[in-house]
Amino acid sequence: xxxxxxxxxxxxxxxxxxxxxxxxxxxxxxxxxxxxxxxxxxxxxxxxxxxxxxxxxxxxxxxxxxxxxxxxxxxxxxxxxxxxxxxxxxxxxxxxxxxxxxxxxxxxxxxxxxxxxxxxxxxxxxxxxxxxxxxxxxxxxxxxxxxxxxxxx
Amino acid sequence: xxxxxxxxxxxxxxxxxxxxxxxxxxxxxxxxxxxxxxxxxxxxxxxxxxxxxxxxxxxxxxxxxxxxxxxxxxxxxxxxxxxxxxxxxxxxxxxxxxxxxxxxxxxxxxxxxxxxxxxxxxxxxxxxxxxxxxxxxxxxxxxxxxxxxxxxxxxxxxxxxxxxxxxxxxxxxxxxxxxxxxxxxxxxxxxxxxxxxxxxxxxxxxxxxxxxxxxxxxxxxxxxxxxxxxxxxxxxxxxxxxxxxxxxxxxxxxxxxxxxxxxxxxxxxxxxxxxxxxxxxxxxxxxxxxxxxxxxxxxxxxxxxxxxxxxxxxxxxxx
Numbered sequence: 001x002x003x004x005x006x007x008x009x010x011x012x013x014x015x016x017x018x019x020x021x022x023x024x025x026x027x028x029x030x031x032x033x034x035x036x037x038x039x040x041x042x043x044x045x046x047x048x049x050x051x052x053x054x055x056x057x058x059x060x061x062x063x064x065x066x067x068x069x070x071x072x073x074x075x076x077x078x079x080x081x082x083x084x085x086x087x088x089x090x091x092x093x094x095x096x097x098x099x100x101x102x103x104x105x106x107x108x109x110x111x112x113x114x115x116x117x118x119x120x121x122x123x124x125x126x127x128x129x130x131x132x133x134x135x136x137x138x139x140x141x142x143x144x145x146x147x148x149x150x151x152x153x
Numbered sequence: 154x155x156x157x158x159x160x161x162x163x164x165x166x167x168x169x170x171x172x173x174x175x176x177x178x179x180x181x182x183x184x185x186x187x188x189x190x191x192x193x194x195x196x197x198x199x200x201x202x203x204x205x206x207x208x209x210x211x212x213x214x215x216x217x218x219x220x221x222x223x224x225x226x227x228x229x230x231x232x233x234x235x236x237x238x239x240x241x242x243x244x245x246x247x248x249x250x251x252x253x254x255x256x257x258x259x260x261x262x263x264x265x266x267x268x269x270x271x272x273x274x275x276x277x278x279x280x281x282x283x284x285x286x287x288x289x290x291x292x293x294x295x296x297x298x299x300x301x302x303x304x305x306x307x308x309x310x311x312x313x314x315x316x317x318x319x320x321x322x323x324x325x326x327x328x329x330x331x332x333x334x335x336x337x338x339x340x341x342x343x344x345x346x347x348x349x350x351x352x353x354x355x356x357x358x359x360x361x362x363x364x365x366x367x368x369x370x371x372x373x374x375x376x377x378x379x380x381x382x383x384x385x386x387x388x389x390x391x392x393x394x395x396x397x398x399x400x401x402x403x404x405x406x407x408x409x410x411x412x413x414x415x416x417x418x419x420x421x422x423x424x425x426x427x428x429x430x431x432x433x434x435x436x437x438x439x440x441x442x443x444x445x446x447x448x449x450x451x452x453x454x455x456x457x458x459x460x461x462x463x464x465x466x467x468x469x470x471x472x
Contacts, residue, residue, distance in 0.1 A: 001160075017157065018157070018158060018159065018160035018203075019155040019156065019157050019158055020155075021154075021155065021190075040194065041191055041194075042187060042191070042265070042266070042268060042269050043266070043353055045266070045268065048268060054242070054271040055267055055268050055271060056268050056271055056272055057268045057269070057272075060186065060187060060190045060191060060194070061186070061190075061272065062160075062186065062190070064160065108267070108268075111267070112267075126262075127267055129266050129267070130265065130266025130267065130268065130269070130353065131266070
């Protein structure tokens with residue numbers, strides 16, 4: 001099936017099988033390796049990308065569902081050398097340990113801040129449910145997201 | 154990885170049912186895919202055709218209906234119909250749901266995680282009949298009924314009859330779950346939903362609703378429970394209403410609810426059809442049913458008085 005998807009702002013025409021998962025298309029056909037396959041069951045958040053601004057688990061999402069929509073991956077956050085304020089806040093807070101969950105955390109936070117400009121700590125914790133950091137480095141991730149939200153005001 | 158399949162995208166319910174009827178066991182209805190695609194990846198389901206129901210008119214709508222199932226006009230509150238392909242996120246954010254069934258919006262906010270809520274649907278959740286479904290447990294206390302469509306016509310079934318067992322429903326192979334209809338409570342009812350567990354699928358869930366005497370419940374001086382609804386989810390093969398426990402609460406006053414709640418909790422725990430599994434032993438689950446029935450009733454009673462208890466229980470979510 002031919003689908004038309006805007007990926008990180010760039011229109012793409014892709015030929016995908018009905019059973020192709022969005023994560024495989026992003027990683028293999030588009031060679032964007034930021035979204036990770038980890039639990040493969042929508043519980044960990046490592047494969048999070050945004051479809052029209054909504055966070056989805058690309059591991060369990062048919063690529064054909066993205067037809068006619070916009071997909072944002074972690075590669076689309078920065079503009080050239082200029083980091084997204086969330087990325088900047090993650091760097092400044094040291095909100096990275098092994099880094100495997102980072103792209104998913106960033107994309108989840110990106111979706112949240114688009115919906116709620118002034119999240120409380122509880123809002124952040126609620127939104128991050130199902131975004132797992134197995135280094136258990138949550139504290140700095142939450143701090144970074146709150147800092148980015150503060151800076152955006 | 155998924156095995157190859159053909160994706161059908163019917164534009165009408167009739168077309169979808171004809172596909173399901175023609176393809177039989179080879180086909181599966183598909184909406185959000187948050188359950189279906191998982192089971193397909195594991196090889197537990199191997200449909201060669203998926204019938205996408207998201208384009209069917211009405212399947213994405215939330216609608217207030219002024220009429221009851223028998224056509225009688227309802228005077229106090231309209232029923233609320235949620236189309237099968239409505240996502241959990243849409244329920245969470247719907248002003249209509251927030252106004253008519255605020256607890257449903259609140260529970261929707263706590264289903265799984267935000268990614269699943271953005272994609273997963275109410276119909277998919279109910280049709281999978283996972284015993285750990287938040288919605289099924291809560292909806293039992295809202296006298297929910299489901300609408301099924303097939304080439305033979307439409308029928309409406311109480312949710313309790315639709316869910317037959319774990320992952321088993323009364324849906325025939327050529328039938329589609331079109332919608333679920335809830336009967337919202339009036340302003341004289343206070344309610345709470347509490348789930349407990351360390352996994353995303355809860356270990357147990359309790360939905361409790363207390364209707365008090367007086368036209369506007371406790372806030373206008375009502376103190377006596379005229380009707381109680383109590384549903385227990387996750388511990389048994391299906392979520393259930395516990396009529397004996399509900400009866401034991403009837404007539405109790407909010408002032409001495411503790412004793413009545415304790416009695417209801419014991420009755421609910423004794424009646425729970427709990428099984429040993431990864432979430433815990435049957436004995437453990439029964440003990441926790443008693444604990445959380447008491448807590449849920451306590452929260453509902455506090456809300457009846459206009460208070461929002463700040464109670465937080467380890468590994469529990471209060472909606």
